[in-house]
Amino acid sequence: MKKKILIAGPIGDFGGRELEVNIIANALKSDFDVSVLSTGYMTGHSFALKNLNSIKWESVPKKIISKNFLLFFLSFFTKIVNRGKLKNYAYLKNSISKKLFDLDKLYQNEIEKQIKESDLVLLCVQLTSKFLPEIVSFCERRNIPCLVRTTGTIREVSILDLSFLKKVSMFIHHSEKNAYNLNKQINLPYIIIDQCALNEDKFLASEIKLNKDLRFGYLGRLTSEKGILPTAEFFSKTNLPFVIAGDGNQKKELLEIIADKSNCKFMGSLINENLNLFFNEIDVLVIPSYEESGPLVGLEAMAAGKIIISTKVGAMEERLNKLHCFWFQIEDLSTLELAIRQVLSLNESERLMISKHNRERYLDYYSIASITEKYLESLNKIKSF
Structure with missing residues (x-):
């Protein structure tokens, strides 16, 4: 028994x-x-x-x-x-x-x-x-x-x-x-x-490929501790493609920030089974959280083979190899700009190497x-x- x-x-x-x-x-x-x-x-x-x-x-x-x-x-x-x-x-x-x-x-x-x-x-x-x-x-x-x-x-x-x-x-x-x-x-x-990523089969089934013009994205709750508003404000002043998915009490403010910004796309709230649709839209995940214990989205991005730019929040420092991570402070958006520049300065083979490494690390430790x-x-x- x-x-x-x-x-x-x-x-x-x-x-x-x-x-x-x-x-x-x-x-x-x-x-x-x-x-x-x-x-x-x-x-x-x-x-x-x-x-x-x-x-x-x-x-x-x-x-x-x-x-x-x-x-x-x-x-x-x-x-x-x-x-x-x-x-x-x-x-x-x-x-x-x-x-x-x-x-x-x-x-x-x-x-x-x-x-x-x-x-x-x-x-x-x-x-x-x-x-x-x-x-x-x-x-x-x-x-x-x-x-x-x-x-x-x-x-x-x-x-x-x-x-x-x-x-x-x-x-x-x-x-x-x-x-x-x-x-x-x-x-x-x-x-x-x-x-671990609950729908890892969908993430792992996605071919790792990057767009020539990298597309950035945010997935998660639209709440203050997640840092979405200052992040959206930052991207709204650039021409960098920025995709957002999620829901929360800051949704109205978010939509006001990205209104009429052609580089910003809002996908709304996605059920867990459709999160791969978000990851198919981006090349780089941005995690701007002030506070987290995970976050789970970091592992989902690793399984999907995405480059990650993140605050040093929760378990992210332990998840990412020190040679393939890009950190910033949400309190100082100039550090986000620096991290993005570092990613953009990589050549195609370097970007693919980091994407593949993140997936391999997920498979080895977090599957x-x-x-x-x-x-x-x-x-x-x-x-x-």
């Missing part, structure tokens, strides 16, 4: 954490009985479950209202009053329910019931995620190995507040940078496992097969599992 692994955390329907859960579940599903538990609102349409039809999942608030008619009614009533469009359990934490019930206790009890049925728990969380201390401590009491896959950038943390982390069996970080940010304060066991092997190896290191 296969051992049971519970992947848990504040998993929603779409975002970086959901992509992470999907990668992990895919890596483990053949060797283990994998299930997914969201401590928040999640539906069966979550990207965490994409192409994982055989994997069981549960949402804690969904489970809670299924067992308590009054909470179900109050959630339904709140949805009607507020003309909500989400499922009933999205409205569990309404003002009346909070007064009548100890919701945190109900959540914790339901989480513990799910953990009891598992042989190992793998948490996809930030270090400040709700219920993390309680889950880790409960796993220790039940002698159930607990792994923590950190999401987001790790910042200064208080050892006094987070001393419970010593009870974690193993930490899994995207990069040595994130591991260092935590371990310089408290010594904890960890391994490094990065992400689905490679990431799967690393997760399986990490579980073999857990003595009580």
Whole structure:
């Protein structure tokens, strides 16, 4: 009988954490009985479950209202009053329910019931995620190995507040940078496992070829931490082809910046299966983020065989060979101009060499097969599992 692994955390329907859960579940599903538990609102349409039809999942608030008619009614009533469009359990934490019930206790009890049925728990969380201390401590009491896959950038943390982390069996970080940010304060066991491109077959199927006049591009959320507005402002003042794909709360401002700019093209939001259409449009990916733990788009660009210009964000310094990278600071756009000049100064054979090298590096270290092997190896290191 296969051992049971519970992947848990504040998993929603779409975002970086959901992509992470999907990668992990895919890596483990053949060797283990994998299930997914969201401590928040999640539906069966979550990207965490994409192409994982055989994997069981549960949402804690969904489970809670299924067992308590009054909470179900109050959630339904709140949805009607507020003309909500989400499922009933999205409205569990309404003002009346909070007064009548100890919701945190109900959540914790339901989480513990799910953990009891598992042989190992793998948490996809930030270090400040709700219920993390309680889950880790409960796993220790039940002698159930607990792994923590950190999401987001790790910042200064208080050892006094987070001393419970010593009870974690193993930490899994995207990069040595994130591991260092935590371990310089408290010594904890960890391994490094990065992400992989979910639709790598499409990226790898694309022939590596570059246009004579290089085309630059940005793919990601249109939000402030991503640095898209200053980047768009920069390209809008050049004649360099610049392709943008994504969605977010800065979309309106972005469109105003590139309005009437013939060199700028906006592709809108693309579903994951169509990201190759974006990469077919560009030769050079620009990653202008102020903050990232990955980003995943960097690996997608490597798989697609693209040159990358990036801020020194997240895991990018570890992903790219030092001889084939072009760095800049989003706070100083003159450094972006310099990086672009460096790329433009390359001859055709040099550009192709870097593009091919990025794909080869992806295949060697970040492919689905490679990431799967690393997760399986990490579980073999857990003595009580």
